[in-house]
Amino acid sequence: MKPSRLFYAVMMTFWMVFLTMLAMVFTYAPQGGVSVAGLHLFAGAALVEGQVTAMAAIGLSDTARSVVLGLLGGLYFGAAGLTLFSMLFCVFGEEDEQRDARPLSEGAAGCAALAGAVTILVGLAGGRIGELLFLQLLAMAGLVLIVLAVAQTEGAEISEKSDAARDLDDVIANHAAANAAFSARLANLTRREFEP
Template sequence: MISSRLYYASMMLFWVCYLSLLALVVTYAPQGGVSLAGLTLFADAGLVDTAVAAMHSIGLSPVGQSVVFGLLGGFSAGSAGLLLFAMIFYVFGQEREQHEARPLAQGAVACTALAAMLTTLVFFAGGQAGALLALEFGALGGLFLTVMSLGQSRIEPDVVADMGAGELEQVIADHAANHAAFSAQMASLSRHGIRP
């Protein structure tokens, strides 16, 4: 059904945007933001301050902090990419592609789970708790519910696969009969020619 596909498309598109923004925040906020078309984006974001403080208390060097933030950004971007392909397969694909959408969404959940696990490890080891941890677990919960609802949705079968064997044979027989009648008429015209 088209309404069902639109529902899942809007839900997955929301999580794609959410994860993409989360990846941009953890990538650019520790560097003081990024300038784009005269605008300074993700500057002074309080989302990563607690994470930086936790990593300072652990004793991570600036290079180690960059690696952690890079991993978090990579996991979030990978999750967003997998979910985008899952959305395309489910919304625009046929029955086979719709079946392949669920493993892609499960891969997105796995990437988000790795990001949430890394964030939890850093925050708990540093004795801190921050908004970034809540955002990671919010994304994990939302993606998990999305995958669960995808598993319960009904896949729309292809038109040819939905036809019974008798119906398909009838279509083939009608087509063959029409083709044979047309060929017989063409042969008759070519033998007799057109008389003035």
């Protein structure tokens, strides 16, 4: 049974919001958070503390730490954007757009994998793997699920198309056989008429 488009929309929206929040953690938590509509969001730096400590242990300057955290945030914002477009193409698109959803979801998974690799490398080199790595691995698993779901949708559509093409080939073959039989009978009758 093929899952509905609503299921894909809800699943992809969840992971897109998760990736966006993860990107905002990397962007705003080291700065002490951000105030939005009277709320102070991402105020606790506990999630990125392990990463910042590992970068300090390696000997990265404050500017280099900001660049690494900005890179990680940018990768997750990119993954969220690619997931959004993948959802739009997969859920609301026609057949051509639905085929383009898979490379977009694979690109989102690639961005998350690259961000996770940077976190692991820095964490291992600095001797401190933080709690943030668990969230990154969770995001990576979610994006792999999306890639598999989009690939399954694409495979189901290809099999439906091949079934439709086979049915069309059968109709054409039956029609050609019926025309050939009719032409043979007509030729036989015409020959009998003109024979003495």
